[in-house]
Amino acid sequence: MAIRIIAIQTLLCLVSYTLGQQACFDSFVVVPTRTATGATGNADPNCLLRNPPVARRNDYTYFPGIGGYKLHSENLLWNQARITCEKEGGHLAIINSLAERDAVVTVLKAVNPHPVCVMLGFHDLYAAGHHVTIHGQTLARAGFDEWANGQPNKDGSESCGSLHLSGELHDHRCDESRPFVCEHPIH
Structure with a gap:
């Protein structure tokens, strides 16, 4: 499932790039995560994120x-x-x-x-x-x-x-x- 989503995202990026002459690849990060479980039934170990995770700060x-x-x-x-x-x-x-x-x-x-x-x-x-x-x-x-x-x-x-x-x-x-x-x- 994750590979299909990534393939679709990549295809959309290529179309966007071709039509708008703008790159969009730098806004996606594939991050390995723990297996998700829950109501959606998604047990895919990879997660497509738009931004990298934020580290916890001691001053917050x-x-x-x-x-x-x-x-x-x-x-x-x-x-x-x-x-x-x-x-x-x-x-x-x-x-x-x-x-x-x-x-x-x-x-x-x-x-x-x-x-x-x-x-x-x-x-x-x-x-x-x-x-x-x-x-x-x-x-x-x-x-x-x-x-x-x-x-x-x-x-x-x-x-x-x-x-x-x-x-x-x-x-x-x-x-x-x-x-x-x-x-x-x-x-």
């Missing part, structure tokens, strides 16, 4: 079943913060549930003094009022869209996303430097 706080988070106390612009998280193998945090929101707030409160508001991985840079995550999902589809009263700002001047210590979402100007939270995937 991990919550079982949720993910790992790191508060960066230095103030950066939103795009600089996004790049910093990516260099660490993660991304600006995206809140997908109440449990994840609580985990991030726990990380914030563990630092004294803790920031009142931190940047997250969402924005409305593409269309005012249409907030999406850095992965392109709407906040509702991502699983958490609880805004503070009076938020988001309606005049279009605040396009980058943040989380208030209260656990509610805010938006702020992208040219304002703030602390931020990076997220690592679940291990």
